[in-house]
Structure formats: C-alpha cells, structure tokens
Amino acid sequence: MPGLKHIHRIAIIASDYARSKAFYCDILGFTLENEVYRQERDSWKGDLALNGAYVIELFSFPHPPARVSHPEACGLRHLAFAVDDLDAACQALAQKGVVCEPIRLDPLTDKRFTFFSDPDHLPLELYQA
The missing domain is CATH 3.10.180.10 (2,3-Dihydroxybiphenyl 1,2-Dioxygenase, domain 1)
Known part of the structure; x- marks a missing residue:
C-alpha cells in the first residue's frame, strides 16, 4: 500500500x-x-x-x-524487541523477577532469542540483533 x-x-x-x-x-x-x-x-x-x-x-x-490462549490465539502473537546482548538482557530481567524461557536459536537466521511475559501474560520476545 x-x-x-x-x-x-x-x-x-x-x-x-x-x-x-x-x-x-x-x-x-x-x-x-x-x-x-x-x-x-x-x-x-x-x-x-x-x-x-x-x-x-x-x-x-x-x-x-482474558486472552484465549498463549501464544497461539488468533490475532497478535507476540511483541519482539531487538537487543544487542541477549544474555545481559535476560540477566537484567531476572534481577527484577522476570523469568525468561531458555534461550533458543532461530534456525532460519542463526540468531538467539527468548520469550517472557508481561503482567497479563502477553508474550514478549527478546531477539539478539
């Protein structure tokens, strides 16, 4: 458009x-x-x-x-934020009580990423830029 x-x-x-x-x-x-x-x-x-x-x-x-399911409900699946240092970002979140999933590797881009949730369980992603 x-x-x-x-x-x-x-x-x-x-x-x-x-x-x-x-x-x-x-x-x-x-x-x-x-x-x-x-x-x-x-x-x-x-x-x-x-x-x-x-x-x-x-x-x-x-x-x-309430959200119907997590994260496969129809509509917005998740928000992704780019970070330079995924390990440091995960550690900073952990120090504030936010739990991240285990870090994974995107097989298409070879980039590392993880998911965590906001207070209403909206799925959020950290993606190493």
Missing part, C-alpha cells in the same frame, strides 16, 4: 494499569510520555516511548476479557 511509513504504535489493554505501567517503564525501560484518565470510559491511557520513539499505547478498561 503506498504511503505506509512505519508502525505508529501498538495498543495493549492491561487488567491492572498501574502494574503494567510499572512493568513497561520500570522493568523494560519505556518512558511515560503522556497519561490521561478518560472518565467516560473509566479508562487510563498511557503513551509509552522507547528510546524517544512512541511505541505503546497502554490502556485499562473495566473487566477486559
């Missing part, structure tokens, strides 16, 4: 907005750029940036339905 430039943002609905905001900001290193409470929807919305670029739109809604 002509005119597409890049992915503008990824929207995530959290069951506990404060817990997810702390996870993405305090553990993963995102910056909270803007935050509003939308009273008419009883919903928080936070704009999170990574290295200065707006990436995630974090929402809360009263009683959101």
